[in-house]
Amino acid sequence: MSIAEVLNGVALGSLLMVLSSGLAMIYGLRGVTNFAHGALYMVGAYVAYSVGTRLSFWVALLVVPVVLAAVGVVLELVFFRRLEHRSHIEVGLVTFGLALVGERIVVLIWGERTLSADPPSALSGSISVLGTNYPTYRLFVIVAALAMASALVLYLSRSERGLHIRAASHDLETASIMGINVDRVSLFVVALGAALAGLAGTLAVPYVSLDPGMGAGILITVLIVVVIGGVGSIGGAMVAGMGLGIAQTVGTTISPSIAVVIPYLALVLVLLLRPTGLAGRRAA
């Protein structure tokens, strides 16, 4: 296997890692299977496209996660908090409906035609990696995703807010009894999860082409990543996202037809052998 093929896997895994860590965070704390997460990623990509073409990619990289965090705040205050005592299925269906609404809004604003954008000039072209020319932008995606993952892990493990998040994710009621403002922590986590979806969407703009179905297309893979990683485990989701990206890319070089089913095979294997996932704390 060539170095380019390995990097292809790492690049795809990086994108999955950013996206799935946000979904895992929301599930871990809120217990909500957020079917709207793919739509958040898609909305993030379209907003980033508009900001990037009018201002610059770098502005989009800063602005879009903030915009999506605001959307996350609305999600939490209007839906998740009000529905927190309802069954998971009901809340899941609500998020599914929200995803459909989001997709329609994107169609109304941007249309259904496929969009695409070039990387910023500083990231265009290719760089030699161990004698192999590889696209600079893909290397940037890898670096950005790894930096995000490191920062997130450090934040969760070292900061006071991170401690509260970990406590609330472990046991919401006990955390509340211990004096943690779980509403505030939930608001922060959902906003952060949505912001990560926005970041993934922004990184995706010069990587893949944009179409309104892009969120639904990646959602299944991301859900599989979260289950494999261990439902609610951010670290597990990161490891699973990277692993699945590499496995799928390597599989494509061997047999594209088989590579399509790799995520599903991995899901079946994990559920059979380790139902709580690679790093899961509790059953799904």
Place this chain on the structure above:
Amino acid sequence: MRRNVKRAIGVLALSAVVTACGSSTTDSASTEGKSAASGPKEAIKVALIPPSTGALAQFGSDSVKGWKVAVALVNAKGGVAGHQIELVELSTDATADSTLRAAREAVTQKGAKFIGSVMTSPEHGALNLQLESLGALSFNSLGKADDLIGKQCAANAFHVVQTNKMDINALGESLKDLPGQKWAIQAVDYVTGHDAAAVFKAAAKKAGKEVVLEQFAPLNTTDFGSNITKLQSSQADALFAVEYGADGVAFVKQAQQFNLPAKFKTVLGFNMVSEPLFPVLGDVVSGFYNNVGYNVALDNPSNKEFVAAYEKANGSKPYYVPADAYLAAQTLFAGIEKATNGDPIKVRDALKDLSFDSITGKVTVRGADHQVVRPSYVGKVEGTGTSKAFKIVASGDGPAITPPANPECKI
């Protein structure tokens, strides 16, 4: 006695009034009859049902532009067989359900007997099933699925646009003249991709060229990194790519990031590059070859008249969507002209095996499946920025590229 006289007078008066009214009605009818016989004939209505929202809305409105130019030109010349043509515009969201609803409304409420500008193949498949009960004819200038002249064909449906097979055959015909000896095939893992790859391999063999790599990517692939890496490490010096829609855009843009096009002497696309995608694909496609449905520079009186009128009406030269709509209109007009009236059944019968001069030269409506036998082209993208345009480098004659009629089509 006096009462009887009064009754008699009353009856007489009443009969006089009735007689007067009767003769008045007769006169009026007779006058109308004379007027209809000597005045202009009834206008023939054509319903246009393009998508008005979504990705295909632009194609829909461009298709209507083609019809409008055709109708304006023919009406200015006195109409077709003495009938003026009237367009009835309805809209759809490119789903079969809404298109069928619009078609029913057009026929039953608006009086249209001919339908055009329906966009996708699934819409046409559904419409074809209803045409006979509606008593209407459809002129398809957009849906390219081969099944529309196969198992989904209908006696009242006319397939004006080339089918996918016709376009693929045209590419195969041109292969011998394209630079590159060792070819790689990158195709969508779908019927069209496999069909195109099979035709291409046969054409490559015939042209003395070699296919060194053949790979398929699932539909809706977002990351072509692995495919591109394999293409880069292959021995190929030319590429045949069958990726379209969002997949095509992703493939081209990612190939650009890997600097893949520089490796190949020829990049030949099938349905991958088209004029509406030029802004999205950017300048990387300059130099790419692709199948092209219509040659705007074709030197015949009909095409020159169309291009001039279209440019005057819309401020730009036509591309394949309005051109194919115009050809659909020409096909309908040729049928009406031969039938001498707007009766759909007579027009349908008149069109059987009819040949006529069109914007693409002389074309024939094949009686067996109602496919218009017409040429398809291979174009090379030239220019950059907003000046990008296809230059036609090869053409496949209609009879040479049109496969034999599918026996599954029973008309």
